[in-house]
Amino acid sequence: MSAHPPRPGRRRFLAAGGALTLSFALPLRAQPGGALPGSLAEEPWLDAWIRVGADNRVTVFTGKAELGQGIKTALLQVAAQALRIDPGRLILITADTERTPDEGYTAGSHSMQDSGAALRHAAAQVRALLQEKAAARLKVPAASLAQSNSVFRAPDGRRVSFGELVANGQQHVRATATIPPPTPGAPRYSGVTLPRVDIPGKLRGELAYVQDIRMPAMVHGRVLRPPSPSARLLGVDTAAVARMSGVLEVVQDGRFLAVIADEEWRAVKAAKALALAARWEVPALLPAGRDLASVVRALPSQPQQVLARGAPGAPGATLRASYTRPFQLHASLGPSCAIALFEAGRYTVWTHSQGVFPLRAALAELLATPEASIRCIHAEGAGCYGHNGADDVAADAVLLARAFPGLPVRVQWMREDEHGWEPFGPAMVADVAATLDAGGAIVDWNYEVWSQPHATRPGRAGNLLAATHLARPFAPPPPKPIPQPEGGGDRNAIPYYALPNARVTQRFQPQGVFRTSAVRALGAYCNVFAIESFMDELARSAKADPVAFRLRHLADPRAIEVVKLAASKFGWDKYQRGARRGRGFAFARYKNSAAYCAIALEVEVALDTGFVRIVRADAAVDCGEIVSPDGVRNQIEGGVIQSASWTLLEQVRFDASRVQTLDWAGYPILRFKQAPDRVDVHLVDRPGQPFLGTGEAAQGPAAAALANAVMDACGVRVRDLPMDRARMRGFAVKT
Known part of the structure; x- marks a missing residue:
């Protein structure tokens, strides 16, 4: 701005x-x-x-x-x-x-x-x-x-x-x-907990989300997507669809195909009929059948060193490891939705975009109209932290509103649209090596991370899905890495520990397998998972307690306090390992500038069935001055749950032609039976200190603590996510 x-x-x-x-x-x-x-x-x-x-x-x-x-x-x-x-x-x-x-x-x-x-x-x-x-x-x-x-x-x-x-x-x-x-x-x-103003309507089933909005004389649109990003439209016969009951308009502009109907169900049926009337050529261009790390490493990259401290080559024992994260979805429970009205030369858009001003700029370019002629109004969406389909569906809606002016046009994505076409969270690979001296201290650190873009949000028309499907398509603008200290793929890649010799390199990959963008925490989820998993591996090599090992390498008193608080509340020093159970610990300061978060947790592991579950977790958080204690707890609790879902279950699967995980069966998320019995959040309030962002502080530490606990429970070190049942059963066969 x-x-x-x-x-x-x-x-x-x-x-x-x-x-x-x-x-x-x-x-x-x-x-x-x-x-x-x-x-x-x-x-x-x-x-x-x-x-x-x-x-x-x-x-x-x-x-x-x-x-x-x-x-x-x-x-x-x-x-x-x-x-x-x-x-x-x-x-x-x-x-x-x-x-x-x-x-x-x-x-x-x-x-x-x-x-x-x-x-x-x-x-x-x-x-x-x-x-x-x-x-x-x-x-x-x-x-x-x-x-x-x-x-x-x-x-x-x-x-x-x-x-x-x-x-x-x-x-x-x-x-x-x-x-x-x-x-x-x-x-x-x-500094006190007050009732959330957004909750009562949601509990009473009142109008709460953009998906709930209904307007007088509103019509309904559905967009037919190609079978894959590279699919080529060979032909489509729209005449029969246009004659269907309730169909008001069939819109075609290049590969952008859509219907507008007077009722939603009629729009759904018309879109299905349009799909049957379209003929596509679907090339087999996706790298199916290869392991994820080799796919990611093979992509062209732009290396950038983001940390160079001290001199490499300190003497001692060197350990190495690699960690991976798959492509993942936002998996919003409510598929994306928008309503657009084109009337008297002006567009009004009701949207759950997380950036209404950048979206307005992108829509203005898409429509070749001044920004002043577009108003974007935020309405809550049913689930998302990051760049999902909210902006794309707003583009769908304004294109259909332009084709059918005077009445509000509601466009609701289907589940297969959301899972197949939202920008994915990038697959990532992290290589880490560290040297321990004779006393068990880290004397050298080297870290490299490979990642596609985490920031392709609108601002330009080419960032909108529909704009790339038009007969005269808008090219996506070349993505750029987010510079430190925020970082994108390298967010939290710089360890927060006091290390005398350390180097961190980001290998930014502007072009990749899929369109990618921001999922909650961006690269911090993978980087903290890798760094904090490796800290446990180093602690084991040094024959040190994992918490004591971290404290030895921390210099920030606030970081030390949250680490000690999480360990104390969990009962770390008195823990008694049970059958199939183990404990894990992890710490990070989000972006190295926002909230401090340390998590200790216990897991239950059954390698024979592949089942892994967090039993209980204790998190300690320092986010500066606290405005709403319950709000902070909610964010950390939700972060632990979401991270557990990513870490244990979630990954995008694809064959050589298209994405396969288009429904909840193909892309499962955490169910109640895998939810922790208890998550306790312990707050360190610092009145008068600056507010520190909290919403994404727990994702990385939760993933690493989970992996470390699995290692403690069954002796299996998992470096490739997710730790789903198939992967865990594979470890049972090996052991």
Whole structure:
């Protein structure tokens, strides 16, 4: 994102809404050269974040989207604490290109760091400015005012509301770098668990997701995909499909084939008929029958050294190992969906994209129309962390809306669309070698990781699936690696341990077997799995306890604290190994800059059946200041469960022509019988410290702790994921 002035379109919308924008004569004092926190640096106007309405209600705006991570609740808590207003009295608007700040993507565990920090700062400044205006209005010192939600009261009982204090004009205030310190005795809305605002409707079966939206006179679209990315359309007879009952339009543009019908089931039947009417040539170009590591290593790569510390060649015993991760899916429980309306020269899109502003730019290029003529409104989707089919289905919807203007067009992907066509999580290979000195300390470290792109999200039309199937296709823009310290394939490839001599190389592969992009945690899942599995292998070689071995190589006191806390809560030193059971441990600081997470867990392994299950897990987390304790626990618990599913079950399978894992039978995910009996999350709260992203902190440590526990339980070191039943039964035969 880049800094920009207020967008005229959003200002016009605010003015039309009948609310009052903030107008103050008393600017806050800024420190010279002070930096604005989070996304406030990109959108520094206070009324972009906080607005007081004519009805005295306060509206909070964020460019971040609710993905099920509870960010709506947490951001309301942040704003409520700074404004000193009950969060139930606030209105929150999320991710709308006509109304909210442009905060790019909701990704990388950045919501609290970016939007939370911006909202806290903006809300505190707004409250301070209002308090100064109230003091001037009531002719009393500002410090003497009492506040009850959006009303200030003087000692003599006179009162003035927020709504009365704002001016009815277009003047707005630029944020400054300083905010007043918190006042003792203020109501506490942050740092406590409040009920999630997004949960009640979901529990009651109310409209909760974009998949649930129904509009008057809405029509339904279905898109027919080619059998494989390289399939060539030889011909299609659309006449019979066009005559089917309820079919309103058959759309063909190159390989992009779709139907529009007056009812959803009629659209489904018409799409099936269209599939029978289409003839394809499907070349056998996929590398079926080869082991994954050789497939990945054979892809052209661009090596880049991301760490070079010390000098190689320290004397000692050197150990080596390789680890792999397969192609994996987001496997959203609700297939992707979008609704688009083309009316009076403007497009409105309801989408569960995680980046409504970048999506708008891509759609504008696709449609050859100005961005100002497109509005993208975020609506929650039924399950995703990362770049699934949400953006692609939005492109489907706008193409069909252009072909059938005047009515909202709903496009719902089918399960085979989602599993077959979403961008996959890249397959990866990690090679690691380390040298131990005579005392068992790591004196040399060398790490290489091979990976396709983890970032091909929209921003350009060529990032949208439908755009690549048109008669005049848009070429996908050349992918680029995400630079450190964020990283993509090399996210968390730099170990967080204090190693005197270390080198890390990323072998970025811009072109690969499939279209790939961001799945939750990106490369951190594989890299932490590899690094923390190898740390256990090194500890065994050094004849050291795995936890003590990690502590020996850690220098950050906060990292040391979470490692000790997880081990203590698990009862690491008192653990008694049972039949078919073992313990495992792993630690990482997500991106080496976000939340610290250490996990100790126990597994149950039956090699004869291949069954592996986490029995219990204890996680310790330090994410800086905690806004919602239960929200943090939910993210870590969910991360452990999702990582267990990836690690034990999930992989994309394909033959020489096409993807085979198009349903839940072919791509199973974790079932209740494999879920842990208990996951306990222990929080280290650090009030006043910066927010540290939490949503992706558990995936890597959970995978490595699981693999380490399997080794402890049955003596089998698994370096290639997933640890599914077929793989584990193979170990039983070997042993």
